[in-house]
Amino acid sequence: MRLVTWNINSLRLRLPLLEKLCATVQPDVVCLQETKVPDALFPQDGVRALGFEHLHYKGMKGYNGVAILSRLPLTPAVNTPVWYGQEDCRHVAATIHAPGGDIAVHDFYVPAGGDEPDPAINPKFAHKLAFVEEVTTWFAGQKPARTVLVGDFNIAPLEHDVWxxxxxxxxxxxxxxxxxxxxRWQQTGFVDAMRHFVPPADKLYTWWSYRNRDWRKSNRGRRLDHIWVTPDLVPDLASMSVLEDMRDWPSPSDHVPVVMDIGQQD
Structure with missing residues (x-):
């Protein structure tokens, strides 16, 4: 199964970029964040034209929104919690019926947290911390197996995940x-699959601010996008790539996609 995770920063605006991405890497599953489209206006026809017959998404007008697009059959998860008491479309999950066996996929868009890192004066930062705490508590009680957890977590955890x-x-x-x-969330039963391929001592980024006019020259990046897997899938991790060149495509997202191959590809 070839899986892509990408904060697309508006699905309808960047549907042509999604088409180009899919023609380039031929993914089986694409997990999107910041789709910014309410469910009633989700571009099903345009997405299905790319070969994704199986869809599961939650969206709202103007911001947030997550979606799982799959060429493989999927069964949506219908019992996921309402995090922080807000149904703000930050999590969607499904079981992908892959050739090598079912794989549970969770797609998250963690709150950004605003600018001031003080929960006492910044409600957005308080929301972010509480959101991660709630998710951690939930996964700690799940004992996940054959599970992939992806998304824009808006956190760069390691020293060399930032410039x-x-x-x-x-x-x-x-x-x-x-x-x-x-x-602590990762320790509920997951392995950092990106760092399985790139040692923690090496720089690894997936996001470059729009404020950097020459993002390559300054290279002030952060790894905000992640792929985690349960230990039972680690032997099946075949390859990983960060599609940095997409940051130079016309009207790009400030995030670039991450591609993960699980199992041997045909």
């Missing part, structure tokens, strides 16, 4: 309260 560790320790996405919570 300057010391400088970003007080910047939302790399602060200790966030990274410590993300590590």
């Amino acid at each position: 300057n560790h010391k400088q970003l320790l007080k910047i939302v996405s790399h602060t200790p309260p966030e990274t410590e919570r993300l590590n």
